[in-house]
Amino acid sequence: MVKHSQLIIDSLVHPKKLAAYRLLTIGKTIQYVFLLIAVVTIxxxxxxxxxxxETSYNFTGLTEYVKDIQWLLYPFAFVLLTLTSTILIFIRVSIYAFVGxxxxxxxHRRGEYRHMxxxxxxxxTWSTLLTVLLSILKISSIVxxxxxxxxTIILLILASTKYPKIPKK
Structure with a gap:
């Protein structure tokens, strides 16, 4: 069984091994995706x-109200951030799989959507970690x-070269 730490290392350092991991169980892959979701959510x-x-709006009544309900606001925010991150990352992976x-x-390689x-x-992995890092460095979200x-597209191209070729007729 492959450990998550090995998946992270191979995702970052050995992009050609990504094609070999197409045979992982879907459960292990989803666990890995949730690990990335946890990083983004935290x-x-x-x-x-x-x-x-924080927004630049200054509503005195609103800020006082928020201070009164902070104990409720933080858990709600965490759940909402987790839900949003989960939806967005699963959509991203699905779109990239379609491109793949x-x-x-x-x-002319053999593979199915589930493999890709x-x-x-x-x-x-790279794009998720770079998004967090570039956000810390205050670099534009468009960049x-x-x-x-x-x-991600380059990594998919590199991984696709390791998929088996379609035999010529």
Whole structure:
């Protein structure tokens, strides 16, 4: 059984191994995706707690009300951040898997959507970690998004080269 730490290392350092992990169980892959979701959620919640995402509106009554219900606001915010991160990351992986299937067809490689979904789930590691890092460094989210898309597509291309070729007729 492959450990999550090995998946992280291979996702970051050995992109060609991503194709081999297409045979992982879906449960292990989903566990890995939830590990990435946890990283994003914890970072987002830390931003929320420290007030980095605070808006510039200054409503005296509203700020007093928020101070009164903080004990309720924090758990609700954590659940909402977790739910939002989960939905967005699963959608991202699914879109990348679709792009990966197109890459497989163009490169005349054999593979199915389910295989490419597992590969895409591992390929988003760099873009997820870079998004958090670039957010800490206060770099534009547009730059972060474009860089993440490029890196993930490159990783999918590298992984696709290791998928088996379609035999010629």
């Amino acid at each position: 970072y987002s919640f830390f931003q929320f707690l420290t007030g980095v995402t 299937v197109i890459l497989l067809k163009v490169m 979904w597992r590969t895409a789930a591992l390929a988003i 972060s998004t474009i860089l993440g898309i490029l890196i």
